[in-house]
Amino acid sequence: MVGQGADAEAPVASRRKSRQGPYNPDVEGISRRRLLGWLGAAGLGAAAGASGVGLAGGNATAESSGGEIVPFHGTHQAGIATSQQTHVLFAALDVADASLREIHGLLGYWTESASRMTQGRPGSNRQSGPRGMPWDTGEAVGLGPNRLTLTFGVGPGLFLKDDADRFGLAMRRPAPLIDLPPFRTDRLDPARSGGDLCIQACADDPQVAFHGIRELLRLSFGHVKVRWMQAGFLPQTAGGATPRNLLGFKDGTHNLRGTDAAALRRFVWVGSEGPSWMRGGTYLVARRITMRIDKWDGSSLHEQETTIGRNKSSGAPLGGRREHDPVNPSAIPRSAHISVAGPASNGGERILRRGYSFNDGTDGQGGIDAGLFFMAYQRDPVRQFVAIQNRLSTHDALNEYISHTGSAIFAMFPGVQPGGSFGRGLL
Amino acid sequence: MVGQGADAEAPVASRRKSRQGPYNPDVEGISRRRLLGWLGAAGLGAAAGASGVGLAGGNATAESSGGEIVPFHGTHQAGIATSQQTHVLFAALDVADASLREIHGLLGYWTESASRMTQGRPGSNRQSGPRGMPWDTGEAVGLGPNRLTLTFGVGPGLFLKDDADRFGLAMRRPAPLIDLPPFRTDRLDPARSGGDLCIQACADDPQVAFHGIRELLRLSFGHVKVRWMQAGFLPQTAGGATPRNLLGFKDGTHNLRGTDAAALRRFVWVGSEGPSWMRGGTYLVARRITMRIDKWDGSSLHEQETTIGRNKSSGAPLGGRREHDPVNPSAIPRSAHISVAGPASNGGERILRRGYSFNDGTDGQGGIDAGLFFMAYQRDPVRQFVAIQNRLSTHDALNEYISHTGSAIFAMFPGVQPGGSFGRGLL
Numbered sequence: 072m073v074g075q076g077a078d079a080e081a082p083v084a085s086r087r088k089s090r091q092g093p094y095n096p097d098v099e100g101i102s103r104r105r106l107l108g109w110l111g112a113a114g115l116g117a118a119a120g121a122s123g124v125g126l127a128g129g130n131a132t133a134e135s136s137g138g139e140i141v142p143f144h145g146t147h148q149a150g151i152a153t154s155q156q157t158h159v160l161f162a163a164l165d166v167a168d169a170s171l172r173e174i175h176g177l178l179g180y181w182t183e184s185a186s187r188m189t190q191g192r193p194g195s196n197r198q199s200g201p202r203g204m205p206w207d208t209g210e211a212v213g214l215g216p217n218r219l220t221l222t223f224g225v226g227p228g229l230f231l232k233d234d235a236d237r238f239g240l241a242m243r244r245p246a247p248l249i250d251l252p253p254f255r256t257d258r259l260d261p262a263r264s265g266g267d268l269c270i271q272a273c274a275d276d277p278q279v280a281f282h283g284i285r286e287l288l289r290l291s292f293g294h295v296k297v298r299w300m301q302a303g304f305l306p307q308t309a310g311g312a313t314p315r316n317l318l319g320f321k322d323g324t325h326n327l328r329g330t331d332a333a334a335l336r337r338f339v340w341v342g343s344e345g346p347s348w349m350r351g352g353t354y355l356v357a358r359r360i361t362m363r364i365d366k367w368d369g370s371s372l373h374e375q376e377t378t379i380g381r382n383k384s385s386g387a388p389l390g391g392r393r394e395h396d397p398v399n400p401s402a403i404p405r406s407a408h409i410s411v412a413g414p415a416s417n418g419g420e421r422i423l424r425r426g427y428s429f430n431d432g433t434d435g436q437g438g439i440d441a442g443l444f445f446m447a448y449q450r451d452p453v454r455q456f457v458a459i460q461n462r463l464s465t466h467d468a469l470n471e472y473i474s475h476t477g478s479a480i481f482a483m484f485p486g487v488q489p490g491g492s493f494g495r496g497l498l
Numbered sequence: 499m500v501g502q503g504a505d506a507e508a509p510v511a512s513r514r515k516s517r518q519g520p521y522n523p524d525v526e527g528i529s530r531r532r533l534l535g536w537l538g539a540a541g542l543g544a545a546a547g548a549s550g551v552g553l554a555g556g557n558a559t560a561e562s563s564g565g566e567i568v569p570f571h572g573t574h575q576a577g578i579a580t581s582q583q584t585h586v587l588f589a590a591l592d593v594a595d596a597s598l599r600e601i602h603g604l605l606g607y608w609t610e611s612a613s614r615m616t617q618g619r620p621g622s623n624r625q626s627g628p629r630g631m632p633w634d635t636g637e638a639v640g641l642g643p644n645r646l647t648l649t650f651g652v653g654p655g656l657f658l659k660d661d662a663d664r665f666g667l668a669m670r671r672p673a674p675l676i677d678l679p680p681f682r683t684d685r686l687d688p689a690r691s692g693g694d695l696c697i698q699a700c701a702d703d704p705q706v707a708f709h710g711i712r713e714l715l716r717l718s719f720g721h722v723k724v725r726w727m728q729a730g731f732l733p734q735t736a737g738g739a740t741p742r743n744l745l746g747f748k749d750g751t752h753n754l755r756g757t758d759a760a761a762l763r764r765f766v767w768v769g770s771e772g773p774s775w776m777r778g779g780t781y782l783v784a785r786r787i788t789m790r791i792d793k794w795d796g797s798s799l800h801e802q803e804t805t806i807g808r809n810k811s812s813g814a815p816l817g818g819r820r821e822h823d824p825v826n827p828s829a830i831p832r833s834a835h836i837s838v839a840g841p842a843s844n845g846g847e848r849i850l851r852r853g854y855s856f857n858d859g860t861d862g863q864g865g866i867d868a869g870l871f872f873m874a875y876q877r878d879p880v881r882q883f884v885a886i887q888n889r890l891s892t893h894d895a896l897n898e899y900i901s902h903t904g905s906a907i908f909a910m911f912p913g914v915q916p917g918g919s920f921g922r923g924l925l
Contacts, residue, residue: 292792296865375632437722439711
């Protein structure tokens with residue numbers, strides 16, 4: 072399964088660049104080369120050999136909070152149908168300097184390390200960690216798992232990049248992992264788009280999510296580079312209330328439910344139509360949707376409600392009285408967001424939305440750079456996201472107030488069982 | 499107190515620019531000019547006329563969480579000695595197009611709106627809100643106050659900017675509100691430094707903090723521009739445990755306590771030495787400290803512990819056994835961070851630190867742009883922050899792993915009583 076000789080095909084320019092970082096890679100006698108050698112040798116062996124070691128020092132019992140654990144192993148990856156945690160940190164990575172064998176080792180290490188961290192344990196342990204280095208970067212010691220999930224996938228660039236088949240995988244690219252077409256509302260920033268690999272970290276504490284990504288990157292140094300990252304948040308609502316997005320509207324009223332196994336089978340999980348390494352997996356389309364906060368905040372309540380198609384306060388569809396009342400098409404403008412986005416306008420197609428608000432500071436023009444980090448999970452992006460977004464980008468009244476500033480697509484692996492590793496069957 | 503004619507002195511270029519935003523300011527019949535006229539007329543009148551109005555729609559009782567309120571009125575502003583909430587959003591603003599009279603009106607509106615939002619009520623109400631516009635942007639409806647604090651101050655630019663005395667205030671600039679000198683570790687980004695005004699929003703929910711800033715900016719449109727913003731987070735630790743920063747070390751073990759009134763009087767609150775409008779106020783130095791995550795994560799545990807001067811796991815000073823053990827100077831390298839930063843090395847001077855971790859995505863070179871957003875409150879920046887930072891920037895072993903990438907200083911107003919307004923006595 073490991074492509075012999077793929078290493079030699081890595082572009083020379085990118086390999087050289089990755090060795091010219093701003094920092095001296097040899098610190099205090101720990102050579103990065105030794106470290107990478109350790110990593111290359113680790114892979115599944117380390118996973119099998121991992122044993123339970125408590126948190127590196129610290130008194131976890133006395134200090135921990137947020138003790139709830141989301142199970143890591145299973146038919147599907149956690150973090151997709153999982154009820155949304157309050158924070159996300161999403162990292163899109165490019166392979167900078169690694170052979171297919173090393174990527175294989177990396178995914179084995181990530182699988183094992185993620186299985187540990189999602190239980191509130193450190194990222195590596197006495198058995199697997201390199202000598203002299205801390206077992207763990209430490210910022211999550213004592214915090215508890217906080218429902219941490221770490222979810223992994225691969226992007227089109229792993230299969231074909233700049234027309235180069237770097238790893239001999241081009242023929243194995245699944246058809247649904249398309250290059251997304253341009254849409255009318257795109258204002259895409261290449262620095263916020265694409266990626267060869269991705270890790271989605273979700274947790275109820277932002278420092279726990281940060282630690283999950285950072286710890287996986289720590290021992291991947293030199294092999295992968297962060298292409299872009301997006302942090303996001305959801306408010307803590309009580310009693311299952313639908314959270315509001317930064318337009319101030321309830322968002323997700325009619326989303327697929329993570330507990331609706333039949334709907335997930337139909338709309339989300341890849342079935343027998345896919346290659347074996349994708350069965351039980353799914354496709355993620357991630358879009359960074361920037362809101363024109365100034366313009367939206369200068370509009371009237373009437374304009375906002377007819378743009379969305381809902382009452383701002385109650386969340387009821389226009390013409391209805393309560394949030395979950397059925398949508399009455401004749402009471403809602405045809406260009407309203409919920410008219411255009413709903414299944415009735417899209418041949419019954421639905422997607423599993425996992426959206427988070429983001430706020431990245433100033434837009435450089437005196438306003439706020441904020442919006443919705445929209446993650447949509449689906450079985451077939453062509454039939455689902457692309458079809459829906461084609462309608463939205465042409466007809467949605469909300470387009471006056473938003474633009475898409477980042478975009479990426481990933482094939483998200485199916486779940487693993489204990490001892491398994493992501494990417495088996497592909498790499 | 500209102501400088502007549504100051505309006506005419508506003509630089510023409512900046513005034514013109516602020517009217518050429520990318521978005522049409524006239525939306526659905528609500529003219530921005532009318533809006534600004536409303537704001538100009540509001541000021542303290544609106545504050546006095548404000549009456550209690552419940553959350554705009556929504557069932558606050560059924561949906562709210564995070565009900566704890568930090569009192570808004572008092573001798574000192576909330577958000578300084580207040581026990582740190584888990585999230586901060588800090589906004590540094592420039593005055594773009596406003597007379598002194600309009601800034602006065604703005605601060606009156608902000609005072610009144612902040613007093614409402616910190617109690618979980620909307621940003622404006624039926625009495626004070628403009629017709630047709632929502633009372634509130636809405637994203638915090640139903641969330642509860644979440645210990646929201648909104649804390650206000652003015653920067654050097656309000657007094658003198660590019661050698662121009664725009665508002666006739668140059669002679670009233672307090673001596674401690676210095677232009678910070680350069681330090682050896684500075685790698686300052688002008689786009690992340692400075693500011694004429696500031697608002698610090700802290701809350702236990704990031705969406706509540708965001709809403710506080712956004713709602714205050716909504717009706718200030720055109721008058722002020724966001725110069726920079728910084729979001730930050732702290733982990734939720736149980737039982738008063740000291741939180742860890744992104745170096746993985748416990749941070750804040752020996753910080754001043756917000757309950758130690760005598761120490762705050764000595765080190766933080768401006769006393770009779772200050773002008774009347776600053777007595778009970780304080781000075782904030784905000785520094786964005788970027789950590790070289792890759793380099794730190796490549797260093798050994800021994801290197802990390804001798805750099806900081808503490809045991810990474812327990813937080814004990816080297817040579818000690820427990821976090822709060824006294825520091826034994828002979829057991830700690832002289833260049834260790836806690837040796838150089840401690841009061842013993844700085845003539846007994848101390849500052850009230852209110853630090854938050856930040857994570858702003860990729861550094862553009864394949865790494866992570868993360869670190870510490872360091873806010874230090876003090877009575878006299880010359881004697882306190884500048885003296886301490888001069889020592890640190892020369893002697894601290896930690897300098898190998900950090901650089902200061904943003905910097906600002908603000909005079910933070912004293913607290914207000916009901917009916918009062920920030921900036922009285924100055925504007």
